[in-house]
Amino acid sequence: MAFRDISKIIRAYDKKSVFENTIENNEINKNQHIKKLSTGNRAFKLFQKNKNPIEVAIKLDINYQEVDKYWSQFLKLGKKYEAYEFYEIFQYNMPQFLSIGNFITRNNIHTANIANILEYANSVSDLQSHHNKLQNEIADLERKKELYIAPQNNMYYEVVPPIRPMPSKPPNQTHAK
Numbered sequence: 001m002a003f004r005d006i007s008k009i010i011r012a013y014d015k016k017s018v019f020e021n022t023i024e025n026n027e028i029n030k031n032q033h034i035k036k037l038s039t040g041n042r043a044f045k046l047f048q049k050n051k052n053p054i055e056v057a058i059k060l061d062i063n064y065q066e067v068d069k070y071w072s073q074f075l076k077l078g079k080k081y082e083a084y085e086f087y088e089i090f091q092y093n094m095p096q097f098l099s100i101g102n103f104i105t106r107n108n109i110h111t112a113n114i115a116n117i118l119e120y121a122n123s124v125s126d127l128q129s130h131h132n133k134l135q136n137e138i139a140d141l142e143r144k145k146e147l148y149i150a151p152q153n154n155m156y157y158e159v160v161p162p163i164r165p166m167p168s169k170p171p172n173q174t175h176a177k
Contacts, residue, residue, distance in 0.1 A: 043070035044077075
């Protein structure tokens with residue numbers, strides 16, 4: 001390989017390393033700036049980068065209470081605290097809420113109609129309960145009917161000959177005198 005080619009490679013490498021060093025120095029300056037911020041502000045910056053509270057606690061070396069305080073403050077500042085409170089209360093019912101939301105979206109239901117829909121669903125539930133009760137009553141009556149009919153089917157009936165009409169005139173009788 002010629003010296004000319006080697007020197008081109010070395011110059012390109014030097015330019016690349018100078019550029020990487022510049023970027024690295026900028027990152028160091030940013031990190032130093034972040035370190036100058038208060039713990040709360042550093043936590044907010046990490047939350048903005050979608051770090052979860054556990055990662056923030058580890059990175060900033062702070063305890064649970066502090067992270068929880070910063071997390072709730074971050075949510076309040078971003079107008080997201082109500083959503084977080086809702087999640088805390090209903091976290092185990094989220095699949096049901098999501099399916100209701102999907103149903104509403106799929107069927108283009110206006111939110112003003114939700115109360116009517118829930119009232120209708122409640123009446124359907126009552127009707128379903130009444131229907132089940134009637135089904136049970138029918139089954140009970142069917143059992144009673146079977147119990148009533150079974151003994152009658154087993155009874156012995158005497159065969160009765162058919163009834164003949166009576167003669168209009170009595171047969172000739174000899175009268176003893």
